[in-house]
Amino acid sequence: MPRSKVIAYSLGDVANNLTFMMTSMFLTVYMTEIVGLSAGVAGLVYGLTKIWAGVADLIAGQTVDRVNTRFGHLRPWLLMGSTPLVIVFVLLFSVPAGLNPTMTLVWIVLLDAAFQLAYSFTNIPYGSLSAAMTQDPVDRSKLSGARSIASAITGVALTIFIAPQFKDTAADGIRLRFTLIMIALAVVALVLYFICFVNARENVPRGTGKISFKSTFAMLRKNRPLLILCSGAFFLLGAIFTANAIGMYVAIYILGNASWMSWLMAAQTVGTIAIASLVPTITVRFGKRYGYVLSGIILALGYVLVFLMPENNLVIAIVAWLLIGIGTGGTNSLMFSMQADTVDYGEYVSGIRAEGGSYSILSFIRKCGQGLGGWLGLFVMGLFGYVSGAHEQTEEAIRGIHVAAGVVPAVLAVIAIVIMLAYPLSGEAHENVIAQLNERRTQDSVASTAGVDRARVISEQKGDGRTTLLRKPGGVNPPIVTIFGQRGSGATSISPMVAQMLGVPYIEQKFSSAELAQVDESQLISDSGFDRWLRAVSYSGSQETDLAVATELSANHKAAQTNTREVLEKVSNGGVILGRNGALVLGRAVGTMHIRLIAPEDKRAERVEYQTGLDRSAALAQCRMEDRIRAEMAHKLYRFDPNQDEYYDLTINTASVTYKQVAETIVALYRSKYPDNIAAAPQEPASIDALADPENEPNREEKARGTEPGTAAPPVDVDVTDADPTSPEADR
Template sequence: MSTTTQAAPPATGRMPNHRVLTYTFGDVANNLSFMMTSMFLMVYMTDIAGLTAGVAGAIYGITKIWAGFADLIAGQTVDRFDTRWGRLRPWILFGSTPLAIVFVLLFSTPAGLGPTATIAWIFLFDAAFQLAYSFVNIPYGSLSAAMTQDPVDRSKLSGARSIASSLTGVILSAVVAPQFQDTQADGIRMKFTLTCIALGVLAVILYLICFANSREVVPRGQGQISLKNTLKMVKQNKPLLVLCSGAFFLLTSIFIMNAVGLYFARDVLGNAKWFTFLMLAQTLGTILAASFVPTITARFGKRNGYIAFGILIAVAFTLIFFLPSASLVPALIAWFLYGAGSGGTNAMMFSMQADTVDYGEWKTGIRSEGGSYSILSFVRKVGQGVGGWAGGAIIGAFGYASGAAAQSEEALRGIRVAAGVAPAVFALLAVLVMVLYPLTLQQHEKIITDLNERRTQSAIGKAKGVDVERTVNPANVGDGRSTLLRKADANHPPIVTLFGLRGSGATDIAPILAKELGVEYIGQRFSSTELSQVDKKDLISDSTFDRWMRAVSSGGLQDGDLATASEQSANHNIAAENTNYVLNAVENGGVLLGRNGALVLGDVVGAYHVRLVAPIDKRVERVMQQTGLSEAEAREQCITEDRIRAEMSDRLYNWNPNHDSDYDLVINTASVTYEQVAEFIAYCFRSKYPESKPNAASREAAPGDE
């Protein structure tokens, strides 16, 4: 059997765990202030600053809606400046201290202020806080896509951030919630100021650690979001409009609870300290649900999964309304179900949003990750504001007495309504809206197929300097091929794409086949032969924990919209670069290994697509012979490499390379030699394309061939 070798093995390029950890420090810092305002500002305004519940709810609502505008302002500003630290990191370095100062001032209302001055103090500092937060959080969220081009690593960053976000809420509640048990205690205002100073200092330290350990290694795109094009795309994007409508009702539901959850724990259940246990139960539910989202999506579809999780939220809120007083265990169960519902819907929402971006491009020709995610982010912030306002308005209407040692039965009923009935109604409205979501799994797959064909044709057209229409074969030959790399009457040199499972022999067969057909062998970015030379501890690195973190990616985030947009845009750019490389590489024919070639060249006239398989035991045996690994290590390597390659194809192209229907030929290599496999593929190719011949002059090797 023939083999291919390299002088030196490639570096794996995987992000070290300490960098993933220190990146999450930034999200911990974010949530020390974000969750403080989301969970505790309402109670602070009523029970410490002395505002009525209705006024407090109005402030909460208006400033959250203002936060949506602040996000848009920050999103249009942060990427315009380039420094020696990059475009994003400086905002974390220089913005963290002003954010901490404004945060402390927000929770430091002077005792001698009158009602009007108190309202002005809290309102202005809350508005300033939301703006400062946007100018730190948006560059932080976009930083993951600038730190690495590896989609798996970016998923780990997002997953770690999601976990950190959830756990921060639990820890923060343990520190802050008990302070609200007796809001009439001596020195309570100073105690809050000191607490916020400590949180602010800790946040700045964590931001600085994040800044110091992160690196912007991926070049940033220069394009700005076009409002005109975005609005044009949105008007014709029904899935996005439905998703935004559902998000509004869902976030309204969740933030009613955020605003009044502590009131429920303290006044209905009877113990403010229990709020920490409720948050822990909610967090466990969130992470558990997000862990199963990929499985639920594959089995039931995104829309049905979203609807199921939305119904679960409504059930949880209904249980909360009927909870007996001073009953912790039933409350823990209800909050766990609420966390599962909110975690699942959040994860589904961000996944569905990516699909609406594809739909917008397919429908209008305009691809706008940033624009569509900005719209969703704004709608979510409006929902947050309406939710906070509704929570305050409801408990105020039922006679909540600000700062009172005990509440009336009517006020307690109002808290139950605000924590149970109202959010359940809004959750059900979100479910009803999402029933109208029109994009099914099958429709999205067809859209992806059409888009990839268009992108390939567009790339060919640009490379050849011709209109896209001239890249389409006017006379379909009946095999589904419609895209021309050259004029219809010109010679189409042999093009064969190969994709093989680890141990199927693809890296050995491809060069033999290329020689047989008289064309160049074009290797994948990291072939199996090359990977076999990498140190074992680097090669076998896809742990169960890594996969779990990728599964919970975005599940626990309530403000991950623009960060997700940045990741989606980066993935799209990487895919576009790969498409251009593939088209250039096969200009004069070639045997292309990997690089998603069967998808990129799927409709190209003269291309033949082959997938190589073999039973796992045979593949393990081959890997053991090639690498010297033990049987267990070789098996893990086969499973890991196959999973990672499929996962990266899914993230870059929304494509599963293991679907046999995407190939002309699928060969089991277990019982034949590599030379026989190559000869058989060459025979099949020539039978299909008898007129295809290699060009006289072979092209020079493209940079990066391996």
């Protein structure tokens, strides 16, 4: 996906957050300091409308797919939804000065409720659009990463521009000034929505299935990890949004300068993005549960520092918000990752896979938590005697702001931590769930094709771990071998040799070497550090991505289902299959054997250099990039690492033996393990090396080195690339 498309898509979230962050961070202080509502009433409005926002999300999620135009199902909402969104947004911050308190309250409540509904009808189709733009899970991660970065930057920019407006809330024309500012933001948002609309394309057909809450709740009753995660999320989001709602009061009355809010927001953004980049490392080192708990502790410490910090001390405030950003980014990223795990667990214990339903429930709970945080923070301020619109507050009221912005969210964060300590789904437990789910899915696919119950395709003989029958017991079982190889390991030369020697078809990876040879070299090595960083920070910097994550997860699962069906169909008469996640799809199939081919990095780079004409550094970069992206796609689609040796019966280093010797070793092992699984007498080719692509002349390299073919250095890998790194169905 071109970077221009990624940037254009991210502009849609800039447009979203010009309105969403304006209401999340500045609506409460607008209600108290400019409109004159009491802190308690303003908090109640904030809380109720956030809960309504959760309901609005459910309504929008069930409605958007009913629209089908020549522009698609989702893109039209960027135009149809954004226009009413910006209209009610402007009106929400344009409360007339002459209204009595009751009418003022009615004005804000009705318009805020209308805003939340319009926002749901814009944000949900926007979030779902990434999965409709591309099937490539790696590109979808880039889109979500760009969205997170855009969201974070927008928050900082908005505070730089908006926070100074609260320096003198009694100034003449202050209400008109806010109206004009909102009009300007609305115009910018409409332009950005239009740019996103023009550049986004719905290239992937969408399913028409709807969320079944009946089945979702049936799954939820058995899904203890999801129940615990939702409970923790309620209090965690309460903590985070307390700070959102109270932050401006801290800047105005404790720091003494409304403009300093921009420094606090910048520090929080730096912390959020920095920790999101490290979440994969944290997950490996501590596990998701303890990584979440550690991030929650940092979040709570940030709030404690807010409570303790002296007045007019910007440095300590920046440190506090940096800690808050680290805690927010870590918990948010890990929460979405853990939520994906609970979807798998729900399918495992109930047989019901409900990405949309699970994330809808989590989204609603999170919105309720947001409402709790905003309401509770302002309620506490009111208890301590905060006076709306006063130029100066009493010491007791200042203490109330300290408590509301520090103690209240810290307590909520600690409650979330305690709840998450009971989260039962460890990394090892989840790996076991994934292994059994993938076996069950393969069995279901086989049973569906054969028109029998799944019990009929389960083998009772489990000595070698093979428990899935692909054919009737006692029948002919032609050999099936899966091969996965590192870039430059010779997999595309060795695999057809093995197929020929076993007398079965060779099933190549999705994109052949000949096709990939036509691809421009710069595209094959274009995976930059920035692209990898975008994928690392996916969904970390935005709070409004619940259903977008569900859409991406569902799209990845559907791509995996399609690949599983294709793999089973292609090996129906036996075969040697290269890539396509065959070692996982057929991992426990009776009569299969799984091979992984490796070689030292310098040897693989040497082969790629010779075959493609790239220099050594570019060839090395290509090897690393393709291996990494294949692993990323395998994780996105199947949640497994194809480079773990335990998935394979045999791992071979192809650097020190010839391709022919590797092929013969694989065939000898297969015949030894399954002596009866030979469909027909294998036909030995006149020359094994002739099975390699003749146009690449692999023996020429050996001759150039003064060696005889098949005696020293192995033939050159004939493949330009083992997989198209932008294809979700290619070799992983």
